[in-house]
Amino acid sequence: MKLLKEKILTEGIVLSDSVLKVDSFLNHQIDPFLMQEIGKEFAKRFKDEGITKILTIESSGIAPSVMAGLFLEVPVIFARKKKSLTLINELYTASVYSFTKQESNEISVSKKFLNKSDRVLVIDDFLANGQAALGLVDIVKQAKAHTSGIGIVIEKGFQEGGDLLREKGYRVESLARISGLTDGKVTFISNQTEDVLI
């Protein structure tokens, strides 16, 4: 997605060979127009999958998911990282390790919002090791629902998450796939390669 890649090149900050900071438009400050375009793009790519629900994880997955939900005309559920006192009924839970934050979070989704007739689009802001996506997919499985696709805003193509999910047979659509962050520069996996890989 051209607009997203341009934004990454102009505003992304490479902190190390594995860390890209995009807090000016995605995960601290948010660019609503970019989110709208991202939502449209996810909707376009998954429009034939019969999606009934979008499942994401707080907090940075919410903005792109709500826009995708608007264009796909389906509700969005965000998994919580902590159990809320007002979510006392039964929950689906999964454990997700974050390499960035160096901690495990139990994520949870209220059972009443997912059921076996659901075709779920899992969305997240980043795909690196794939732990968050796997946790969300696990929750979809617990609900006996179907994971119809995984939509990622930025995939770190040099980490194992993308391969892991694709090898398991999931359709993963990443709007920007980064091949490397070496020497402080962001490089992308080209569209042509992307077409072959997907």
Add this chain to the structure above:
Amino acid sequence: MKLLKEKILTEGIVLSDSVLKVDSFLNHQIDPFLMQEIGKEFAKRFKDEGITKILTIESSGIAPSVMAGLFLEVPVIFARKKKSLTLINELYTASVYSFTKQESNEISVSKKFLNKSDRVLVIDDFLANGQAALGLVDIVKQAKAHTSGIGIVIEKGFQEGGDLLREKGYRVESLARISGLTDGKVTFISNQTEDVLI
């Protein structure tokens, strides 16, 4: 806001005299169309305030804020409840006590996203005791920016937050103002009363 009040009446669950659960459309599962209408309504109410930034708090404030940001054509910043390892630069911080979760959270915003020329619209999903809004206003003050208004999706009019903020001179616009949750029923402060109070 009629659509929102109808949604509260049909889907809101009164858990006690002070707790209203709206996790089917606002703070766990999200209704994207409703969020769009909420965004339009905030934009309409604050369009003459010269807003340059929206400031909210993760996670439930994000969806309505991004939609408001889309229609006001301004960026959205969400304050984080935990410091991220990728937010290592200087932060504005404030302490916010949550009566629902019975814990204090330090919220933080990167200094680079707010400055003294900003006219900030603070948005949150709920207004009860006003602690979250006061924390956000405090961060705006630290940045020497101006709080031009406070937009709330659901105000618990029977708790002190609304009065507290209005007495301090802030323009508070709540899209639904609840007068009580007694006997398992939601009652609203009528529009007429609202006009007098604001």
